[in-house]
Amino acid sequence: MAPTANPLILDFDRSVLPLPGSESIELGRWQEAIRFGCPLGQLRALGDSLAPALVRQPGVVFMGSGDYHHVTCLLLERYRALGRPLHVVVFDNHPDNMRYPWGIHCGSWVWHASRLPFVAQIDVLGITSTDVERAHGWENHLRNLKSGRVRYWCVGRDLGWMRWLGITHSRSFASVGELADAFGSASAARTEPVYLSVDKDVLSADDAHTNWDQGVMRLSEMQSVIGALRQRVVGADVTGEVSVYRYDSRFKRMLSGLDGQPDIAEADLQRWQAEHRSVNLAILHALAQ
Numbered sequence: 001m002a003p004t005a006n007p008l009i010l011d012f013d014r015s016v017l018p019l020p021g022s023e024s025i026e027l028g029r030w031q032e033a034i035r036f037g038c039p040l041g042q043l044r045a046l047g048d049s050l051a052p053a054l055v056r057q058p059g060v061v062f063m064g065s066g067d068y069h070h071v072t073c074l075l076l077e078r079y080r081a082l083g084r085p086l087h088v089v090v091f092d093n094h095p096d097n098m099r100y101p102w103g104i105h106c107g108s109w110v111w112h113a114s115r116l117p118f119v120a121q122i123d124v125l126g127i128t129s130t131d132v133e134r135a136h137g138w139e140n141h142l143r144n145l146k147s148g149r150v151r152y153w154c155v156g157r158d159l160g161w162m163r164w165l166g167i168t169h170s171r172s173f174a175s176v177g178e179l180a181d182a183f184g185s186a187s188a189a190r191t192e193p194v195y196l197s198v199d200k201d202v203l204s205a206d207d208a209h210t211n212w213d214q215g216v217m218r219l220s221e222m223q224s225v226i227g228a229l230r231q232r233v234v235g236a237d238v239t240g241e242v243s244v245y246r247y248d249s250r251f252k253r254m255l256s257g258l259d260g261q262p263d264i265a266e267a268d269l270q271r272w273q274a275e276h277r278s279v280n281l282a283i284l285h286a287l288a289q
């Protein structure tokens, strides 16, 4: 199983500290083009340049900031050749299934992934963002929610508007514990290979700091859900590190400025990146046990 091979760091933003046995690919020159979002052609160009490095089926792929979460779509392509339907399990505080008219971005990649013919279902676990509530409802892609190909697993959100539209597969729970129990029973009988994608913004600030709207899941809760899926996992990636970047492009500054990311002091940055390294080790441990 590939996830037990050595970790691979796609080093766009110098935020991922080295892990045992990790290899790193320097991608700083791609940062401006790929970070936050890009035209699909640009993502394909990155895919072409990474192809030789991905042939050897690396272990867990670490990509840095959640601003690179759309790179998951490239990594998923490798499982087309499996010839079996893939179950994609995402940990994220946001649905990442939003409308975005300028190509693909970190908040819309789930929609793109749900259109891949070999992806059977995408479960997004741990959402506490109000992106899923009525005021933002129209910003979500609805067809994949209605078909159940994409399912939101939220905590403390009001999904009443979805029922009204006939979306029944997405649910909200009072706690992560209840969510994990329900997801556990829903997936217990499944046998498809799983691709796991973790955005650490799903975690509570007690476990890891992000410079971004973060969730309430505890690391131990995430580890036990991952542990239950472990036997089926054929590939995985992790984002959600803290990193700072100022775009050359005014357009990207405007779009990402809308997301209100605050500045971070250098001392905090180093401390938080070390904290993220322990979380990365915990995720590798949960997959390897």
Ligand SMILES: [Mn+2]
Pocket: 066, 069, 092, 094, 096, 106, 199
């Ligand atoms: Mn994400």
